Amino acid sequence: MTSTKETKKHTAPIQVQTLRKSFGKQKVLNGIDLQVAQGETLSVLGQSGTGKSVLLKILIGLQPPDSGSVLIHGQEISGLSLEPLNEIRKKIGFLFQNSALYDSMTVEQNVAFPLERHSDLSETQRKKRVRELLSTVGMEKDLDKLPGQISGGMQKRVGLARALALSPDILLFDEPTSGLDPMTASEIDELILKMQKEENMTSVVVTHDISSARKVSDRLALMRDGRILIEGTFKDLQESRDKFVVEFLNRDSF
């Protein structure tokens, strides 16, 4: 996945322009410009605390930006009221850093939750769909377990199944492999690749796991001080002579 897909500005499902966000006096995002083309996977890299997750949350309207523009399928989402924003959210799947499964619900209920509210499926069809989704991520045997009874890697799988429930065309991943052993992390990477291949989804992956980013992404963007320092293929980043880029890439042993 190292070839860059052509980015056409007018068709890009995700367009971010001069995005700024501060918490108190701390500028977390300081003028971010990004575009992600249809079917493309962009990985956003950076040190902890550089605002990568904040960027993702702004993309789905969980946090409002201070200024700048976020266009999802050409529609500006900042300042939208709840109903139109929810319509956009239905087209976006979000895998949270710690999976964020509802801990009072079983695995099956977690995945069924968005379907119960936003689909016209009958109960039988819904159950079938939930089983299909859980089968896709290899979790069809743990339907009745609570999130607390399964491992972190399994929780990520269930989180991914839940994110896919409404057949979104955009997927946002917040540190999909963090806290996982290398084998499980690799399995999650494979699942992301499988989704991209089968569904042609547009994805943004926030991570500091370079090997994972290299594996699943078409393009990478490295953030520093609330800005995109460099953007391009992994090869472009490798060829950079910027001291920070070189240090960042060399820090990860792959």
Add this chain to the structure above:
Amino acid sequence: MAISTAADLRSTHKASQSGSPCLVIRFFEWFGDLGLFCLRILRAISLPPYEVREFMHQLDELGSKSLPLVALAGAAIGVVLSLETHDSLVRFGAKSLLPALLLVSIITESGPIITGLIVSGRVAAGIGAELGAMKVTEQVDAMEASAVDPHKYLAATRILACVVMLPLLTLAADFCGILFGWITNTLTEPISLQLFMARGTKNVTFNDFLPPTFKTAVFGFIIGTVSCFQGMRAKGGTEGVERAATSSVVLSSLFIILADVVLVRLIQVFFP
């Protein structure tokens, strides 16, 4: 990673303000936020889709599971009132007034306020901790990301359940208080339940019974709203959850007592 740092930054920012003379501003800010929260809840309640199944679940969770505790507290109040008033009334030769005194004091004040405070302790802590934990583990965000309004699904259902269940729980507390008041009384001076109730209800009207019972719906609103509000603004991990749970109990208990003062006066004016 960035989220936790951003949250830290926010808390640092708040912490830097805490020592400043902005305490009054923050006090009014809290009430302003609470007002906006109430508006969001009203909007969530009034617009479909309605989360009927979750509401029923909360009725069971908050209501029926509080019943044993409320019944026990009501019974204890009945016993204590009976014991305390018996000797005093005997001294003044007004022993026959005990049923009326017990009944009136339980249904007008002791039953409602004890129910409010007991439910505040059990339910407010539970809601504050549950929603606080959901907030800090991003489950509330996950719900929003799934295009489900957490104000509707999590908060409105719990607040409505509290409003509906409090008057019902008060009835249970009243019943147990009167029953155990009678049992206590009859152990020293046997009196039939029928006679006890006849003497007790002789001068009691619906105005003595209905307004104090239904005022607990306001207590329910306070418990539900304050605890959901505190839970959904929790931040900072386990410590944040603990703060949300504690402040939910403390604030809802305090507001219940303050509201009771106002409500008692209003009932006296409108239901003389």
